[in-house]
Amino acid sequence: MKDIAIYGAGGFGRELACLLNSINKVEPTWNLVGFFDDNPDLKGQMISHFGVCLGGMDVLNAYPKELALVIPIGNSKVVKTLVGKITNRNVYYPNIIHPDVIFSDPETFRIGKGNILQTGCRFSTNISIGDFNIFNGEIALGHDDSIGNFNTFMPDVRISGAVEIGDENFFGVGSIILQTIKIGRGVRLGAGGVLMSNPADGKLYVGIPARKTEF
Numbered sequence: 001m002k003d004i005a006i007y008g009a010g011g012f013g014r015e016l017a018c019l020l021n022s023i024n025k026v027e028p029t030w031n032l033v034g035f036f037d038d039n040p041d042l043k044g045q046m047i048s049h050f051g052v053c054l055g056g057m058d059v060l061n062a063y064p065k066e067l068a069l070v071i072p073i074g075n076s077k078v079v080k081t082l083v084g085k086i087t088n089r090n091v092y093y094p095n096i097i098h099p100d101v102i103f104s105d106p107e108t109f110r111i112g113k114g115n116i117l118q119t120g121c122r123f124s125t126n127i128s129i130g131d132f133n134i135f136n137g138e139i140a141l142g143h144d145d146s147i148g149n150f151n152t153f154m155p156d157v158r159i160s161g162a163v164e165i166g167d168e169n170f171f172g173v174g175s176i177i178l179q180t181i182k183i184g185r186g187v188r189l190g191a192g193g194v195l196m197s198n199p200a201d202g203k204l205y206v207g208i209p210a211r212k213t214e215f
């Protein structure tokens with residue numbers, strides 16, 4: 001068993017602990033040593049029944065042994081900032097993949113590091129995924145999709161074929177991206193939105209069809 005810790009002791013962090021348990025049921029793989037969190041009040045506290053919060057970034061950067069780390073935080077800017085602060089060379093970032101995830105074509109599937117693939121996701125053929133993306137369950141990707149880094153996909157997102165997605169985008173629960181759409185950086189698609197044309201960087205889109213919106 002390899003030591004692993006979870007950065008982020010909220011609800012998604014606890015879901016990640018469940019995911020590790022699911023993996024271990026199929027093949028004993030991960031020994032959860034505990035959680036890290038920026039909230040100093042959590043240090044020494046049990047996080048549900050899963051494990052103790054060991055502290056924040058200072059404790060992580062002083063961790064003396066090889067440690068896998070997973071960062072289940074829905075705000076990709078926060079994830080990117082945290083990764084930038086981790087200087088401990090003992091820390092590495094595996095992909096954490098639920099055993100029931102379906103890869104239609106493993107031979108053409110490419111993936112970087114630090115990604116989370118929660119239960120029920122389906123990946124078609126010739127798909128490329130970068131680093132630190134979160135696929136938060138029941139997400140479908142079509143053929144020839146390309147995903148960059150630090151994107152967050154909430155549950156039930158549907159991505160059609162030949163879609164290109166850059167970095168640091170957010171897709172709300174149940175949203176849909178139609179085929180051949182190109183998405184750059186910092187786009188947010190609201191829950192249930194259907195993206196039917198290329199969005200502008202850094203903007204929020206909601207509705208069907210999804211329209212650029214400012215609140």
Ligand SMILES: CC(C)(COP(=O)(O)OP(=O)(O)OC[C@H]1O[C@@H](n2cnc3c(N)ncnc32)[C@H](O)[C@@H]1OP(=O)(O)O)[C@@H](O)C(=O)NCCC(=O)NCCS
Pocket residue numbers: 154155171172173188189190191192193206207215
């Ligand atoms: C789009 C979103 C980011 C906007 O959040 P916000 O800035 O806090 O916006 P508000 O909730 O204040 O809503 C502002 C307005 O937009 C509307 N709106 C909000 N989200 C919308 C959506 N997804 N689709 C259509 N309209 C939406 C609201 O009804 C409101 O309209 P009003 O001013 O006429 O009353 C958010 O609603 C959203 O969809 N988040 C995704 C959440 C998610 O996926 N969670 C997954 C958890 S697992």
